[in-house]
Amino acid sequence: MLANQIGYYSLILGLLVSVLLCGVSIKDFNNKNKQISQNILSLSFLQLVFVIVSFLSLIISFINSDFSNETVFNNSHTTKPLFYKISGTWGNHEGSLLLWLLVLTIFIFLFLIKSRKQPKKYRILTLLFQQVIIIGFFLFVLMTSNPFNYLFPIPREGLGLNPILQDPALAIHPPILYLGYVGTSIIFSSSLAAVTQSYVSKQWGQHIQKWVLVSWIFLTIGIMLGSIWAYYELGWGGFWFWDPVENVSLMPWITLTALLHCIVVLERRGVLTSWVVILSITTFTLSMCGTFLVRSGILNSVHTFANDPARGIFILIFLFVLIALSLGIFFMFHKENKKSLNNFFWLSRETSILINNWFMMYFLAVVLIGTVYPIFLDVISSEKISVGPPFYQKLIVPFLIPFLLFMSLGPRLKWIKSKIENRNSLIMIFIVSVMLTFFIIKNLTADLLFYTVLISATFFLFFTNLKELFIKKFNNISQIVSHLGFSLLILSILFNSILSSEIITNIKIGEKYDYDKGEIFFKKTEERKESNFNSIIAFFEIKDKNGKTIELKPEIRIYNQPVIITSEADIKTTLLEDKFLVMNLVKGNEYFNIRYQVKPFMVWIWISVILLSLGGLMSLFKRKI
């Protein structure tokens, strides 16, 4: 009860501090002092404290199961374990927006502390632009999605958190993802500030690069956590579904990756200034756009919490105000440095980065069109369509081939002007890659030519980086590790999709099912009671051709609040393959429906993503925060 009040008034105070902060900043802007006034730092800290207090009080309401709070009532239950009571705080629309606000304020405060060496006016403008975003979100939370709505009479019991969200990976997925997703706001604000101050330069590139890296690392890991969750919890055995929500997290990731590379070019050569600014604006706009698409209910998705049109209209207007503001500033203030424009030699590192940027923009366009085209079509012609995975695969996968080749060659080139060195060893590696690919996959797939070319290109990237890793020692190791991770990711995804096998059958207790590679034996079931669910655990023995037996114990959980039945897959993970077994109840029948999948190299998908972000982390530490 008390926590509820404190949380609500902290939010209002936080909004007031925002307004105050804008006033003080504007006053300080024309001041002759070299450093920004201490008041600004203190106010920014105060704002952060208010948002933290508000967020903590929501957590406390969740821990205490205070059902006088509407958000807690809608999303929690007394029998839920403590861990999920806490994670339930951001497992809903209102709480997750409070998390948005928290990340926004954390980032601007850290920015102010970490940018002391930067020009004063640039810092103040960054703060102002960030405050525009923060005020927008304060208003959004207070007006349409107040997490502290009061309920009377106080209900005795809550409605419960959707069981599929009660999962450790998913509990930390939103905060990590948000650090990346919302972290792009600081890139947006500072690039606008840099444009107005004509400060888009090598020096600025060096300074903003670490913020891009931080967002990128968190976004990468956040997406991976969501993907891991989908893999074992949704029980479909896949890890990427091209669901609109996955797409909206992938789109800022693509632009952020492109930005990461362009900033290096800016830092070294002082060119591509417009492009860097446009990418910075686009990245945050896509994050906002994602929030709009997911939260307004305009699309059907796992993450659509609430379908309140008022919310949709608010974010939509806010989104377009931000776009208009940023484009207005860009067109008014930005002057391209004409001198450096024609300074690209066709064979140089910056050219290869630029080319791969175009490819990334193409991938972005495919994902963007696949996600929003159904909405456009619906409004214009009232036609309903659903864009499925084949669309993305057909349009993206073939273009990976040149993309991978440029990725292998680009980093070997020098800046400004270059020629290909060590031509012989590159040709050798290429031949080895092609032959290796051919021997591996000649009996595996019908589409031999296409896969040979694709996998060869990936192996080529893999081996060139592996060679660099050994030869160059620690020069530019972060880039090599990341690119190695990326090639490994593509390899594992490709082999995973080519080599996966699955068996679906109905089976009852005590029965054996023979298939060409072994047999599945359904031993018994056991029932178990937990505080928030009852479960049926089945024991299966799976024998392969060599007589090796493994035991798998998939589970069916019947959650009490809300009553939902979920299937928990049992997965045995080894370095080479995952064995995945999931079962479902067949209604009015003693049979269970089981799905047994062997998925090779599954764990390598996660390892390679970790490698990818590890590269980012190394680069960050090299630069000393």
Next chain:
Amino acid sequence: MKNKFSIFVIIIFLSFCFVIFYEGLNTPKTYTPKVNGKKNIQTFKVKDFDSNNYINSDKIFEDNIFYIVNIWASWCVPCRVEHPLLMELSKNQSIKIIGLNYKDNLSNAKNFINKFGNPYSKILIDSDGTLSIEFGAYGVPETFIIDKKKKIIKNYVGPINQEIVDEIKLIIK
């Protein structure tokens, strides 16, 4: 001059996007095209989902009752939304629901049925989507109502909702 023009184009484009998104928020999620005259369903041969054998269309629509043909796929998200309503309709004895599985992976489709329940008295496989074209389908999901004379009397594009379910119940009375 060139700069002004590009600003103009961008403003027009953004306004267009805004209007589309704004309208998108308010549009209902279903659509009922006009059926021009009552159309007879054609005879066709199709693969059966359970037995994997080919069956003839007159064997499918043999009873003297109303039929509903529902086009669905496991990859189609709106299909999941309308699925509970189909389950509700399937309890009605005076209709049979025929599922037309559109361009789908068979194991995913089976999984979908196991997970969400089976409202269909029969499921047909339309792996290349040609049969759906024969029916005159607009996309997935889509629902056709077929009367006792084996004519298509109505179709609904997009996921069905409670209003449509009530309307269907009225038609078959």
